Amino acid sequence: MGLFSFIKDAGAKIFGIGTTTEEDTAEAVAEELKLEKAAAEKLKETIVDLQLQVENLDIFIDDDIAIIKGLAYDQTTKEKVVLVVGNSKGIAIVDDQMEVEQTEPEAQFHTVISGDTLGKIAKEFYNDAMKYPVIFEANKPMLSDPDKIYPGQLLRIPVLG
Template identity: 40%
Template structure:
């Protein structure tokens, strides 16, 4: 029953390709663990858990580690995107585009020129 309640979390974990995943039910508590690629993906999972169970759920225990904590995320540019839109998506603030530009100065020469299929580093903010 508890697994059914959190099925959306499990589905999201599959969609994100969480590695070393394990799910167990123990005395009415769902215990999940796995490794997300980046902190951003870990945050998405936790947001889904909180959406279903509230800010401090007692019926789920999650141990999610991060494989690459040197970056917040990696993003493949899609047609029509700008650094501002990407910054708004990851940080909630379009003005943080400068952080993304700096982190990718090896491949970007102008913050107004990005191309589809470029893979950008979304840096951890200090």
């Protein structure tokens, strides 16, 4: 799928990393690497907790870029993993290098803006606001409530059919 851009300060706060305002001393760099490793481990735990099936999952974080590798069960799983990682505070770019076991059509993506609702997004993509549950289901378990979306969040918009 490639590179995905996210608004790094708009996501769910999963870990406490970001650019440092201190001078780049060896100690600060070592601390940053430690935080990035911890953040990657936390994201892997989150993906396992969400029961997203990815074999040999590996996440590497460098500053605000996350690289994801592994074998996803299907395209939906792959896209959800990208969203879990990218919709995390501190991540601006996700470099998706995962492979897929079972192919299916790729979803479209939509970045939520102020005033968006799932109904409004469904109207835009499907010409039917009442299809908002399709978008909600496609973004579970990252979304727990159809009314709880936030500006800057990236959502999957699956192909109907």
